[in-house]
Amino acid sequence: MSDSPAPLADPHLVYDPVVGDGPKALVILGSTGSIGTQAIDLVLRNPDRFRVTALSANGGRVGLLAEQAYQLRVRTVGVAREDVVPALREALTAQYGAGEPLPEIVAGPDAATQLAASDCHTVLNGITGSIGLAPTLAALEAGRVLALANKESLIVGGPLVKALAKPGQIIPVDSEHAALFQALAAGTRADVRKLVVTASGGPFRGRSKADLARVTVEEALAHPTWAMGPVITINSATLVNKGLEVIEAHLLYDIPFDRIEVVVHPQSYVHSMVEFTDGSTLAQATPPDMRGPIAIGLGWPERVPDAAPAFDWSKASTWEFFPLDTDAFPSVGLARQVGQLAGTAPAVFNAANEECVEAFRAGALPFNGIMETVTRVVEEHGTPATGTSLTVPDVLEAETWARARARELTAQTTTANAEARA
Known part of the structure; x- marks a missing residue:
């Protein structure tokens, strides 16, 4: 066994805050999104194991949020958009219905952060984007188990998260x-030769x-395997997404970047693999369904029976693996570079990408x-300060600059394209 510090996520270590008997109390952040809705399905099918005390969402689907609150009989509902509180x-x-008390409503941009620190056993952070950083830090600081689906918060604030997390406190989703x-x-850690992260290829x-x-937005949104x-x-x-996952794997498991490989696996049956020093490779495989990983995040160290479908091994199937085309898809290589730079570089990478994705969706x-x-x-960002001195203001400042610069460059591209067509 290695004498070096335990990695951020370690299946051998169980962090279990004492919060009373009965079903495990959960807070679900991003409840109306893909992760949140599937988590709620899992909870409703396992009322003996889980109960939800609070939900939060951005506010774009208040009808669904209200329905979820009623189904789960939550204590508190959080919404980021204050303007949707009346609705x-x-x-x-x-x-x-009339006469039945309503749950407390918490509104504003800090609503999810407030609920992340509320009384519960586990916080599921299913928010999309780096806005999930503050709730991630709040959950860790409050001593909750963090079921982490919001990879961006770890990527942009890696040193901040690592400074707060106790051994076994983070379970990846x-x-x-x-x-x-x-x-x-x-x-053991010393047994690991490399991590192999699989990608569907999109x-x-x-x-x-x-x-x-020449591809269109509609084509880019037509994922062959996952509904996200x-x-x-x-x-x-x-x-x-795969580049972000390489950075996340490095931060979670403390494995150097040169020992984290990406391979394309179109069927998405093998979700990733670990190669050990004796030549053995262990692959975790299930049909594509996020309820399985969510169940690991909420239930660990116990498994939730029938959380997701299993394979029918009596039927023939073909599983393929291909090398990554780094020319067509340079994002993974760039992610490795920013991950090695650390500091604010991952925040710049992530924020610029979020802006550019929105520009692509808008046709710009x-x-x-x-x-x-x-x-x-x-x-243009260059070499950032060392990651050990990173602060939340550093991250926010870097993100603000990256978003503004990405918008400026996008505008220049739009103008150049218009002139070329004229």
């Missing part, structure tokens, strides 16, 4: 990192860089322009 209260009243987490339970697997110059939100789906089309950037613009922003 939320009306929707809650319609669900609960991304399918790839839940797979690595489970496979790593088979050996909707554009097999296309050249030239082919990608638009930002994550486009990140999967550019493979930025071509598909290849996403990574071309992100690369320019990262290069």
Whole structure:
């Protein structure tokens, strides 16, 4: 066994805050999104194991949020958009009926952060984007188990998260990192030769860089395997999502970047693998369904029976693996670079990408322009301060600069394209 400090996520270590008997109390952040809705399905099917005390969402789907609150009989509902509070209260009243007390409503940009620190056993952070950093830090500081689906908060604030997290306090929920987490339970840290992160290849697997110059938003949103939100789906089309997962794997498991490999696996049956020093490789495999990884995040160290479908091994199937096309998809290589730079570089990479994805969706950037613009922003940012001195204001300042610079470069691209067509 290695004498070095335990990695951020370690299946051999169980962090269990004492919060009383009965079903495990949960707070679900991002409850109306893809992760949140699937988590709620899991909870409703396992009332003996879980109960939800609070929900939070951005506020774009107040009807669904009210329905969830009623189904789960939560104590508190949080919403980031204060302007939707009247509509939320009306929707809650319609669900609960006259005379039945409504849950408390917490509103504003800090609502999720406030709920992340509330009384519970586990916080599921299913928020999309770096806005999930403050709730991640709040949950850790309050001593909650953190079921982490919001990879961006770890990526942009890695040293901040590592400084707060206790051994075993973070359980990863991304399918790839839940797979690595489970496979790593088979050996010690010293036994690990490398991590192998699988990628479906997205909707554009097999296309050249030239082919990608002409793809549409609709094509980029047509993921062949997973049903996800638009930002994550486009990140999967550019493979930025896989680049972020490489950084996340490095931070979670303390494995050097040169020992983290990405391979393309179109079927998405093997969610990731661990190669050990004796030549053995352990693969975690299930049909594509996020309820399995969510169940690991909420239930560990116990498994939740029938959380997700299993394979029918009596039926023939073919599993394929291909090397990554780094020319068509340069995002993974760039992510490795910013991960090694550390400091504010990952925050710049992530923020610029979020801006460029929105520009692509709005028709202001071509598909290849996403990574071309992100690369320019990262290069202009240069070498950041060391990660050990990173602060939350540092992250916010870097993100603000990266978003502004990405918008400026996007505007220049739009103007140049218009002039070329004239």
